[in-house]
Amino acid sequence: xxxxxxxxxxxxxxxxxxxxxxxVIPLIFPLGMRVKVTPQTESIYKEVENLxxxxxxxxxxxxxxxxxxxxxxxxxxxxxxCFTKKHKVIIMALWPQGAQMAVSxxxxxxxxxxxVYGRDYVNLGYKPxxxxxxxxxxxxxxxxxxxxxxxxxxxGLPILAKVRNLKDIDLVMDLSAGDPGIPAWVRVANALxxxxxxxxxxxxxxxxxxxxxxxxxxxxxxGGLKGAAEYETVLxxxxxxxxxxxxxxxxxxxIILFIIFANISYFILRRQREEKRxxxxxxxxxxx
Amino acid sequence: xxxxxxxxxxxxxxxxxxxxxxxxxLRSVAAQIQKWYLVVIAFAILVGAFNLLRxxxxxxxxxxxxxxxxxxxxxxxxxxxxxxxGWGIEEGTVFDWLFNYLIFPMSSTVFALLAFFVxxxxxxxxxxxxxxxxxLLVAAVVVMLGQxxxxxxxxxxxxxxxxxxxxxxxxxxRIMDIFNTAGQRAILIGASLGVVSTSLRILLGIERSxxxxx
Numbered sequence: 001x002x003x004x005x006x007x008x009x010x011x012x013x014x015x016x017x018x019x020x021x022x023x024v025i026p027l028i029f030p031l032g033m034r035v036k037v038t039p040q041t042e043s044i045y046k047e048v049e050n051l052x053x054x055x056x057x058x059x060x061x062x063x064x065x066x067x068x069x070x071x072x073x074x075x076x077x078x079x080x081x082c083f084t085k086k087h088k089v090i091i092m093a094l095w096p097q098g099a100q101m102a103v104s105x106x107x108x109x110x111x112x113x114x115x116v117y118g119r120d121y122v123n124l125g126y127k128p129x130x131x132x133x134x135x136x137x138x139x140x141x142x143x144x145x146x147x148x149x150x151x152x153x154x155x156g157l158p159i160l161a162k163v164r165n166l167k168d169i170d171l172v173m174d175l176s177a178g179d180p181g182i183p184a185w186v187r188v189a190n191a192l193x194x195x196x197x198x199x200x201x202x203x204x205x206x207x208x209x210x211x212x213x214x215x216x217x218x219x220x221x222x223g224g225l226k227g228a229a230e231y232e233t234v235l236x237x238x239x240x241x242x243x244x245x246x247x248x249x250x251x252x253x254x255i256i257l258f259i260i261f262a263n264i265s266y267f268i269l270r271r272q273r274e275e276k277r278x279x280x281x282x283x284x285x286x287x288x
Numbered sequence: 289x290x291x292x293x294x295x296x297x298x299x300x301x302x303x304x305x306x307x308x309x310x311x312x313x314l315r316s317v318a319a320q321i322q323k324w325y326l327v328v329i330a331f332a333i334l335v336g337a338f339n340l341l342r343x344x345x346x347x348x349x350x351x352x353x354x355x356x357x358x359x360x361x362x363x364x365x366x367x368x369x370x371x372x373x374g375w376g377i378e379e380g381t382v383f384d385w386l387f388n389y390l391i392f393p394m395s396s397t398v399f400a401l402l403a404f405f406v407x408x409x410x411x412x413x414x415x416x417x418x419x420x421x422x423x424l425l426v427a428a429v430v431v432m433l434g435q436x437x438x439x440x441x442x443x444x445x446x447x448x449x450x451x452x453x454x455x456x457x458x459x460x461x462r463i464m465d466i467f468n469t470a471g472q473r474a475i476l477i478g479a480s481l482g483v484v485s486t487s488l489r490i491l492l493g494i495e496r497s498x499x500x501x502x
Contacts, residue, residue: 012408019407033437036457065387065395096333100387103379128329136322144326150378203435210469211476226435249438251403256429258411263425266415 001272007265015258022254026246033246034233040213041230044198044220045081047171053086055170056163060185061091061098061105067177067202068101073241074200074228075101075175079109081235088159089121090169092145094133094180099125099149118157125149130180134188138166166193171219175200182209186217200227291501295493301325302491341365427463434460 051057059078063071082089091106093099102123115121124145127133136144141163145154154160162168172195174185182199189195196219199209203224212218222231225248228241301321308318344358368383377383416422433439433456440457452458489495 010411012411015408015411016404019404023403033441035437036440038461065392066399068392069396069400097387097391100377100384103377103384104388104392107379127326128333129326132322132325132329136319136326139319139322143323150376207464207468208472208476210464211473214465214469224435245437249436251407252432252436253438255407255410256432258407259414259425259429262411262414263416 001268004265004268007261008269018254018258019251022250023247026250027244030243031246031249033249035226035229035242035245037230037234040221040223041227042220042234044078044173044222045231045234047196047198047219048078048081048085048087051085051087051170055087056090056168057082057087058090058092058166058169058172059102060172060174060176061093061102062095062181063101063175063177064095064097065101069244070202070224070228071175071177071200072101072105073225073239073244074222074231075105076109077228077231077235077237077239077241078173078175078200078222079105080112080237081231083109083113083115083120087170090124090159090163091121092124093126094128094130094184095177096126096128099123103149119159122154122157122159123149124154131184131188134166134184135192138188138193140165141168166195169195171195172197173200174198176205177202178205182212182218186212190217198222203227291496291499294499295496298498299491299493302487337365337369427467430456430459431463434458434463 048057059075059082061075079089091099091102093102106121106123110121113120125148127144129136133144141160142154148154148157166172166189169189172185172189174182174197176182176199182197182201185197185199190197197217198219198221199212200222201209201224203226206221206223206227209218209221213221222228225241225244228239229245232239232242304314304318304321308314341362344361346352347355347358348362368386371381371386372383375381375383414421414425414428416425439460440455443455443457447455486495490498
């Protein structure tokens with residue numbers, strides 16, 4: 001009973017330590033578990049595959065470093081896919097730190113391909129305003145982004161020569177960690193301008209976008225690290241997400257075990273309390 | 289007038305943006321209002337930065353709780369602004385280096401702490417006290433298992449199709465596609481109706497909290 005009581009009031013530092021070990025060990029010694037690809041990931045892959053080479057893909061980096069462990073690997077995988085298919089990538093951000101996240105992503109991905117800035121990709125930087133920025137892009141790209149992130153005029157860039165407004169964009173990929181994010185792109189780029197919109201987000205926010213998937217307003221959805229690992233799997237590429245999924249697997253398992261142990265101790269102690277309240281059982285009482 | 293002018297601006301701008309959907313002739317006016325909005329919101333960022341500076345400066349001056357943390361905040365605000373404006377923010381700049389090797393790992397670390405607190409909170413709060421709590425608990429465990437490869441790792445390749453409903457993958461997909469989507473859709477519709485009604489209240493001057501009123 002002492003053990004059950006200890007289990008019920010376990011020091012949270014022990015929980016922290018167990019979680020730390022559960023995360024660190026699979027990162028050092030990967031288990032290489034196979035990630036099953038879901039239809040919502042596969043549909044994004046197919047969308048990029050089916051676009052003719054040279055298509056304009058707008059990638060919105062609407063996240064910050066806090067969400068990077070989940071969202072950044074999907075940005076890397078998606079950019080790799082776009083550049084492999086020779087699509088033109090237009091990068092922008094509705095989050096202040098998003099543009100810098102894109103710089104970091106391009107530093108990683110750019111060196112693997114023979115890319116020319118302004119011809120194969122462009123980073124337009126951050127623009128505050130959420131929905132209104134997207135709506136304004138529907139009218140004119142150069143008016144919203146007269147200069148790129150470095151402050152250079154966008155007017156002479158070959159990649160934007162044929163992009164007047166959102167209607168010239170073949171696919172929008174929003175990598176989002178909150179607001180403004182996927183709902184804004186669905187509301188404006190899809191509902192108003194009928195653009196194909198795909199999304200990538202943290203695992204905790206993915207469930208709220210399922211109605212958009214069912215209605216077809218979202219082409220597909222990458223949810224959390226699992227979504228990123230699925231995209232890497234479908235690209236046959238072992239990136240950061242696939243390696244981290246082992247750690248997430250073990251961490252989930254440990255949390256589930258914690259929940260089970262906590263409930264076992266809860267029920268044992270509850271039964272004990274009830275028995276104390278009712279008094280000791282002495283067998284059936286004979287009626288007088 | 290401090291109250292009436294902002295209300296008139298909100299009414300006129302809001303009505304034009306709504307009517308633009310039905311009256312194509314108003315599109316150019318609406319586009320102009322949107323341009324003004326983008327300019328105003330850019331200045332709002334400056335106001336936000338100034339407010340952050342003012343609050344933290346007062347915190348240091350009055351030695352309020354945790355005031356030492358405000359010193360690196362102000363130093364960081366000025367350092368990043370000066371370095372960014374002075375030497376640029378592109379790849380390979382000092383700003384980029386500071387972002388990649390300071391802000392990036394620090395922010396990610398703070399967010400990663402969530403895993404520890406989620407585990408601790410799940411241990412203490414996730415109890416099957418009632419039927420509702422039990423349903424929530426079972427759904428959470430199934431989704432957590434279905435969300436990671438280990439959840440289906442125990443399913444052998446010869447597992448019969450007619451028993452697929454016993455695998456966490458299958459159960460998770462059903463929970464997410466049916467129960468979750470239905471609930472989320474209801475929330476989405478409810479929230480959207482709330483947005484419409486609040487917008488109308490703002491346009492009609494009934495809701496004035498954006499003017500600083502109660």
